Amino acid sequence: MSYPYQITSYEAYKEAYKQSIENPEQFWGGVAENFTWKKKWDKVLEWNFTEPKIEWFKGAKLNITENCLDRHIEAHGNAPAIIWEPNAPDEKNRLLTYKKLLEKVCQFGQVLKNNGVKKGDRVCIYMGMVPELAVATLACARIGAIHSVIFGGFSAQSIADRLYDAQAEFIVTCDGAFRGAKDIPLKNVIDDALIGNHTIKKVIVCTRTRTPISMLKGRDVWYEDEMKHVEEQGITFIEAEPMDAEDPLFILYTSGSTGKPKGVVHACGGYMVYTNYTFINVFQYQPSQVHFCTADIGWITGHSYILYGPLSAGATSLIFEGVPTYPNAGRFWDIVDKYKVNILYTAPTAIRSLMGFGLGPLQGKDLSSLKVLGTVGEPINEEAWHWYDEYVGKKQCPIVDTWWQTETGGILISNLAGITPAKPSWATLPLPGVQMVLVDEKGNEVLDEEGSDTVGGNLCIKFPWPSILRTTYGDHERCRTNYFATYPNLYFTGDGALRSKEGFYRITGRVDDVLNVSGHRIGTAEVENAINMHSGVVESAVVGYPHDIKGQGIYAYVVFGNTHGDETLTRKDILQTVTRIIGPIAKPDKIQFVSGLPKTRSGKIMRRILRKIAEGETENLGDTSTLLDPGVVDEIKRGKI
Numbered sequence: 001m002s003y004p005y006q007i008t009s010y011e012a013y014k015e016a017y018k019q020s021i022e023n024p025e026q027f028w029g030g031v032a033e034n035f036t037w038k039k040k041w042d043k044v045l046e047w048n049f050t051e052p053k054i055e056w057f058k059g060a061k062l063n064i065t066e067n068c069l070d071r072h073i074e075a076h077g078n079a080p081a082i083i084w085e086p087n088a089p090d091e092k093n094r095l096l097t098y099k100k101l102l103e104k105v106c107q108f109g110q111v112l113k114n115n116g117v118k119k120g121d122r123v124c125i126y127m128g129m130v131p132e133l134a135v136a137t138l139a140c141a142r143i144g145a146i147h148s149v150i151f152g153g154f155s156a157q158s159i160a161d162r163l164y165d166a167q168a169e170f171i172v173t174c175d176g177a178f179r180g181a182k183d184i185p186l187k188n189v190i191d192d193a194l195i196g197n198h199t200i201k202k203v204i205v206c207t208r209t210r211t212p213i214s215m216l217k218g219r220d221v222w223y224e225d226e227m228k229h230v231e232e233q234g235i236t237f238i239e240a241e242p243m244d245a246e247d248p249l250f251i252l253y254t255s256g257s258t259g260k261p262k263g264v265v266h267a268c269g270g271y272m273v274y275t276n277y278t279f280i281n282v283f284q285y286q287p288s289q290v291h292f293c294t295a296d297i298g299w300i301t302g303h304s305y306i307l308y309g310p311l312s313a314g315a316t317s318l319i320f321e322g323v324p325t326y327p328n329a330g331r332f333w334d335i336v337d338k339y340k341v342n343i344l345y346t347a348p349t350a351i352r353s354l355m356g357f358g359l360g361p362l363q364g365k366d367l368s369s370l371k372v373l374g375t376v377g378e379p380i381n382e383e384a385w386h387w388y389d390e391y392v393g394k395k396q397c398p399i400v401d402t403w404w405q406t407e408t409g410g411i412l413i414s415n416l417a418g419i420t421p422a423k424p425s426w427a428t429l430p431l432p433g434v435q436m437v438l439v440d441e442k443g444n445e446v447l448d449e450e451g452s453d454t455v456g457g458n459l460c461i462k463f464p465w466p467s468i469l470r471t472t473y474g475d476h477e478r479c480r481t482n483y484f485a486t487y488p489n490l491y492f493t494g495d496g497a498l499r500s501k502e503g504f505y506r507i508t509g510r511v512d513d514v515l516n517v518s519g520h521r522i523g524t525a526e527v528e529n530a531i532n533m534h535s536g537v538v539e540s541a542v543v544g545y546p547h548d549i550k551g552q553g554i555y556a557y558v559v560f561g562n563t564h565g566d567e568t569l570t571r572k573d574i575l576q577t578v579t580r581i582i583g584p585i586a587k588p589d590k591i592q593f594v595s596g597l598p599k600t601r602s603g604k605i606m607r608r609i610l611r612k613i614a615e616g617e618t619e620n621l622g623d624t625s626t627l628l629d630p631g632v633v634d635e636i637k638r639g640k641i
């Protein structure tokens with residue numbers, strides 16, 4: 001192997017980074033030697049950012065599940081691949097060894113085939129955090145079907161849009177899901193989503209909550225019955241479908257600055273190589289460690305760092321069904337104690353919300369197994385960073401602040417635990433192969449300045465890494481205009497950042513109309529569309545404002561047709577509408593009724609002003625002279641909530 005796989009010193013990081021920039025093909029070719037390929041590549045990389053067209057490990061054949069499962073069987077088939085901790089602490093937990101997980105994945109792969117799923121078909125997965133979710137996802141990959149996992153908090157309407165966009169033909173779901181004190185009727189939501197749908201042929205339903213549901217003859221089948229049938233046939237193994245390195249592995253929908261969510265597409269080969277490489281290096285994973293990533297598999301963090309990264313490394317990945325505050329705010333610490341968790345990877349929002357409960361919930365919990373802590377999804381404020389360091393890590397555990405996106409597939413900027421320097425609230429250095437640049441509004445590169453400690457700009461990347469998105473499903477032009485057209489020959493992240501003299505990056509937040517609420521990406525346009533669906537709403541404008549726990553809160557200015565009604569009730573109605581159209585995660589925290597919105601003469605809403613007012617700024621609103629009716633601003637300021 002030409003490159004040491006695990007970077008074990010700052011010097012080695014610098015050397016690996018240098019080599020990855022000077023000779024990317026040799027570097028990634030070396031990294032890729034560590035996987036099981038059915039056929040090696042003809043060329044490591046071919047690319048241009050204009051179309052864009054990006055091909056990694058061109059001509060290679062592989063199946064990611066062979067790398068996540070089969071290749072570990074000989075050495076540690078009896079080691080736990082997945083530990084499952086249920087929502088209620090008194091329910092029995094479950095453990096799946098690598099051998100067992102492989103068997104289940106093969107059996108469910110056969111179930112999918114029996115139900116007509118073929119290579120390339122899109123399978124939507126809408127389940128709670130149960131082991132069968134991991135099995136279903138990996139089973140798709142096993143047979144070459146494209147999975148599209150949808151987070152269990154999305155509404156029927158959101159699912160319907162995604163099913164249509166992906167032209168999905170199959171769904172795997174559960175009767176319901178347990179989340180804290182709630183019981184979410186997943187199958188009923190799916191039934192609503194399927195009204196008027198013409199593409200779905202089969203719905204496979206896994207039992208979890210035993211909520212009464214309706215099973216449609218010919219369309220709906222039980223997960224357990226189908227599995228039993230395959231078991232009775234004596235099937236315990238199926239061959240993994242040979243996939244082209246560039247074949248799509250999955251679609252994951254995410255919000256952008258325009259109306260509808262985009263189906264981000266990741267390819268089999270590059271995604272596998274990069275999630276494994278980053279898992280091992282960022283967290284400094286050591287064999288047989290227990291890794292607890294608290295994200296939901298419905299988000300990219302769960303895809304990459306509950307499933308593919310840890311499993312391809314042979315780690316034990318902990319799947320937790322519940323929420324951090326149920327039955328009390330000590331739940332994470334109980335889990336760490338119970339399973340001797342070594343790596344804990346969570347979101348700043350979770351840390352901030354647990355901080356609010358004080359130190360009581362930590363008392364008497366043995367956290368000494370922890371070696372590495374991580375955060376993801378949003379900027380972490382220094383206070384939360386220090387709390388995490390002091391009370392969870394007991395100042396013994398490096399904290400990795402990992403910056404990345406659904407589109408990047410894996411972590412792009414982060415310190416390497418205990419290897420490269422950490423700096424509170426800074427994501428610090430790019431990983432090997434990641435070539436960041438900052439640009440100004442016009443697209444000129446921002447260079448370090450003599451005499452100033454930091455420079456700032458819009459965060460872009462000038463060279464592909466293996467797990468960069470390949471397209472947005474069914475609409476390549478949308479991928480080009482969204483990510484590759486703002487600045488020529490650069491991938492634009494949508495984030496702003498600062499860079500220090502040492503080359504460390506600090507992410508300052510989105511510079512487009514995307515909000516980050518509790519680490520979840522929500523487009524302001526999406527929320528506005530949902531609010532506008534309410535029959536009484538004339539128009540609306542949505543902005544973000546700083547929120548102590550969620551990072552950002554959602555502030556909606558709403559022009560309502562009939563202002564004589566009960567405002568409190570109308571507010572509730574609007575929240576209900578947003579829940580129906582998108583899901584509870586997009587509910588505005590504040591709704592202010594206004595008689596008009598500040599607009600330019602050409603009819604454009606001046607969001608800058610609305611953002612400032614929502615942030616509590618009343619004086620320096622900038623230039624308001626281009627407004628059609630400046631009077632509206634005073635009214636909005638007076639009515640601020």
Ligand code: WTA
Binds near residue numbers: 495
């Ligand atoms: C934000 C989540 C600051 C950022 C993996 C990015 C962060 C968006 C960090 C992607 C971090 C993610 N520090 N901000 N460590 N990590 N972000 O697609 O704005 O759900 O563009 O992927 O989250 O969110 P997504």
